[in-house]
Amino acid sequence: MKEWVHGARLRTLPAAVVPVLVGTACAVGERPGGLVWWRAGAALVVAVAIQVATNYANDYSDGKRGTDDPGTRVGPVRLVGWGIKPAGAVKRAALLSFAVAGVAGLALAIDVGWELLVVGAASFAAGWLYTGGPKPYGYLGLGELFVFAFFGVVATTGSSYVQLEEVQGLALAASVPVGLLATALLVTNNLRDIPGDTQSGKRTLAVRLGDGRTRVLYVVLVVLPFLLVPLVAGLGGRPAGALALIAVLLAQKPVGRVLQGAKGAELIPVLADTGRVQLVFGALFALGLTLSA
Secondary structure: OHHHHHHHOHHHOHHHHHHHHHHHHHHOOOOOOOOOHHHHHHHHHHHHHHHHHHHHHHHHHHHHHOOOOOOOOOOOOOOOOOOOOOHHHHHHHHHHHHHHHHHHHHHHHHHOOOHHHHHHHHHHHHHHHOOOOOOOHHHHOOHHHHHHHHHHHHHHHHHHHHHHOOOOHHHHHHHHHHHHHHHHHHHHHHHHOHHHHHHHOOOOHHHHHOHHHHHHHHHHHHHHHHHHHHHHHHHOOOHHHHHHHHHHHHHHHHHHHHHOOOOHHHHHHHHHHHHHHHHHHHHHHHHHHHHOO
16 A cells, blocks of 8 residues: 555645635625535545546556666665566556545546536546547657646636636736746656756657756746735735735745756655645645635
């Protein structure tokens, strides 16, 4: 069980939790009769299950392609590439996680609208095709774009949509800082893996940009959300959303390590710290948006 938990990559889960918190907070006070809490819970199940499924699918596909060789990869445990679990078992874990997301998503679609099935199908495809399929987009340097889109815009706006049954401008604006921090998690991971990915032919955005420019990108992705929060909160009429600025105190440590040139295993705690920044930022942002409603 411990190995399966490691394979689920719990440090990446803030990318799934935060958009649901923020999107739901954006809907507070906007729906007659108040929030439908089971919908919020179902949205959270969908987001977390898709994240876990994507992590297992990534492990399976990379392991089958031979790009997770333990001799070149420094990061966390890889179940298939390191020979810890059979490829078939990891594939089934990914499909089971997608199925969990599908059940929760189907319940939302029945209650809210069948258009959610289209969004769900696109999310499943994005999760599987990141490193799966004949031309995985993660190998083409497009991973960051898809993370921003699905764990920022789609998840945040979608969490508001299941409450209000319409696209909300505030949620759309709030999805930008949320998506930027989710993307920072992937950039941290890919910065660490530049040597191994280069050797295995995996052309991530970090490989294409090189070490120095990837570090600049990481700093921009972490700093920009704090610059956008006052704008989003102010123009959205939710000034207490600026509480999220407190999280900048936690951002100093990982940004400093990246700027100081941390490499390889030194970037593993940076990933954890970045996830912590995102989680605290999201919780405070959601709290502030709620208090201002």
